[in-house]
Amino acid sequence: MHRIRQALPPLALIAFLVAAWWIVVVQSESVIFPTPWQVVAGSYELIEQGTLWNHIGASLFRVGTGFFLAVAIGVPLGLLMGWVAGAFTTLNPVVQILRPISPIAWIPLSILWFGVGDLSPIFLIFLSSVFPIVVQTAAGVHTIERQYLRAAENFGVSRSKLFIQVVIPAVLPQIIIAMRVSLGVAWLVVVAAEMIALRSGLGYLIIDSRNAGNRYDLVIAGMAIIGVIGLLLDGTMRRLEKLRVVRWKYAR
Amino acid sequence: MHAELRMQAKLSVSGITKTYRTGQSSLRVIGEIDFQVADGEFVAIVGPSGCGKTTLINIIAGFDRPDQGEVLVDGRARSGPNPNGIVISQQGSVFPWLTVQRNLMFGLNGGGDHKALANHYLELVGLQGFEKSYPHELSGGMLKRVELARALVVKPDILYMDEPLSALDALTNLRMRAELLRILAKERHTVLLITHDVEEALHMADRVLVLSNRPATIQASFAVPFPHPRKVTSPEIQALKELVLRELGL
Numbered sequence: 001m002h003r004i005r006q007a008l009p010p011l012a013l014i015a016f017l018v019a020a021w022w023i024v025v026v027q028s029e030s031v032i033f034p035t036p037w038q039v040v041a042g043s044y045e046l047i048e049q050g051t052l053w054n055h056i057g058a059s060l061f062r063v064g065t066g067f068f069l070a071v072a073i074g075v076p077l078g079l080l081m082g083w084v085a086g087a088f089t090t091l092n093p094v095v096q097i098l099r100p101i102s103p104i105a106w107i108p109l110s111i112l113w114f115g116v117g118d119l120s121p122i123f124l125i126f127l128s129s130v131f132p133i134v135v136q137t138a139a140g141v142h143t144i145e146r147q148y149l150r151a152a153e154n155f156g157v158s159r160s161k162l163f164i165q166v167v168i169p170a171v172l173p174q175i176i177i178a179m180r181v182s183l184g185v186a187w188l189v190v191v192a193a194e195m196i197a198l199r200s201g202l203g204y205l206i207i208d209s210r211n212a213g214n215r216y217d218l219v220i221a222g223m224a225i226i227g228v229i230g231l232l233l234d235g236t237m238r239r240l241e242k243l244r245v246v247r248w249k250y251a252r
Numbered sequence: 253m254h255a256e257l258r259m260q261a262k263l264s265v266s267g268i269t270k271t272y273r274t275g276q277s278s279l280r281v282i283g284e285i286d287f288q289v290a291d292g293e294f295v296a297i298v299g300p301s302g303c304g305k306t307t308l309i310n311i312i313a314g315f316d317r318p319d320q321g322e323v324l325v326d327g328r329a330r331s332g333p334n335p336n337g338i339v340i341s342q343q344g345s346v347f348p349w350l351t352v353q354r355n356l357m358f359g360l361n362g363g364g365d366h367k368a369l370a371n372h373y374l375e376l377v378g379l380q381g382f383e384k385s386y387p388h389e390l391s392g393g394m395l396k397r398v399e400l401a402r403a404l405v406v407k408p409d410i411l412y413m414d415e416p417l418s419a420l421d422a423l424t425n426l427r428m429r430a431e432l433l434r435i436l437a438k439e440r441h442t443v444l445l446i447t448h449d450v451e452e453a454l455h456m457a458d459r460v461l462v463l464s465n466r467p468a469t470i471q472a473s474f475a476v477p478f479p480h481p482r483k484v485t486s487p488e489i490q491a492l493k494e495l496v497l498r499e500l501g502l
Contacts, residue, residue, distance in 0.1 A: 150315060151345035154333045155359035155406065165358060169349035248348035248388045 066125025074133030082141020299463030
């Protein structure tokens with residue numbers, strides 16, 4: 001009951017925005033801009049053809065792979081930079097130089113190196129999501145409260161035990177937040193990354209619908225689907241924050 | 253102090269000084285401090301806030317180095333912190349990501365039934381039934397018990413307590429004093445307590461050392477020759493409290 005009541009205001013807002021959109025399109029008598037109903041009809045057409053699931057599947061596969069690689073490389077790298085001062089002073093400038101370069105700027109190089117298959121978008125998604133993870137993980141190690149490190153030192157535990165039972169669990173809440181942020185970024189970049197993709201993906205769907213016959217109903221359908229999937233992905237990541245080993249951080 | 257006596261002491265602090273330098277200015281925190289703690293003795297150090305008490309215990313426990321002087325444990329110079337002397341501090345250091353039981357098992361190495369040992373000490377501090385709880389589910393007083401049990405389970409010779417009860421409310425503070433005394437009566441430990449609470453010191457310690465203002469030196473020493481359980485409202489303890497407070501300039 002409480003959850004239903006919480007969901008009501010956002011649903012009402014969405015209904016209002018869709019209604020406003022509808023009214024404006026009808027009033028302006030636009031030939032090219034679709035009404036919400038045309039978007040729904042266009043989406044249904046894609047489902048009928050069976051291509052929508054292919055596009056969604058292709059995008060999720062690329063984002064999933066790129067994001068997984070970013071976590072697999074970013075978390076250890078962040079831990080190393082946070083823990084070893086020399087690693088931080090050596091690597092941090094490079095990270096900070098690469099970080100502000102938009103993934104879009106990498107597209108030409110990406111095509112040069114990886115062609116126009118799946119690898120290019122995966123590489124671009126990896127690039128966009130690895131840096132937030134590295135930076136946040138390293139910052140997490142730097143902000144471990146000193147009394148915990150001192151206690152570990154006091155009990156004279158081995159380095160491996162210190163790392164596994166103190167450093168990693170202390171940073172884990174930050175890593176989860178970093179993963180949430182970077183999955184959002186990865187999904188955000190999917191359209192740009194798939195501008196160079198061949199024949200599949202939600203990004204490809206949007207570009208192709210525009211280029212082949214000005215199907216703006218499908219353009220907006222693609223955008224809406226990206227938005228809804230983004231919401232679901234974020235909801236999934238938020239469930240990680242409920243894990244018992246990290247509750248201490250958010251419970252305070 | 254004679255060399256012979258120093259050899260017998262569990263803990264011997266001799267000629268400790270410490271000055272902090274920041275750029276141009278330097279701050280002499282600890283003058284010259286000498287004292288001994290016998291095996292099994294409970295010594296409390298009281299002093300005004302900001303007088304360098306925490307710096308002193310950090311040096312004694314091995315987390316900081318003195319400029320001069322040395323700290324001997326069992327007649328041997330100590331190098332760095334080790335499980336033989338566990339620090340219990342005001343802010344607490346129970347790991348919030350481990351269950352109560354895993355916290356107690358943290359410092360245990362080698363063979364043996366770690367779980368059974370942890371549970372034994374949990375029972376000693378009155379926390380049986382909370383093995384699987386996480387620290388954020390416990391109250392402040394219970395957290396102190398966890399921290400105490402985690403220290404005791406590694407069987408340290410010395411407990412260093414830096415204002416351990418200061419963050420607790422008055423009632424919990426009183427309860428924890430009684431608990432601490434009950435546990436210390438069972439498990440013989442050498443205790444060095446640092447506090448600003450004169451009554452707390454007189455309630456528990458065998459001897460009270462009074463520190464001066466910065467740079468800290470030992471200004472006076474009082475034996476507290478009363479058997480436990482003590483009543484802090486008794487005339488003898490109140491009279492002693494007057495003397496200690498006078499040393500502190502009150």
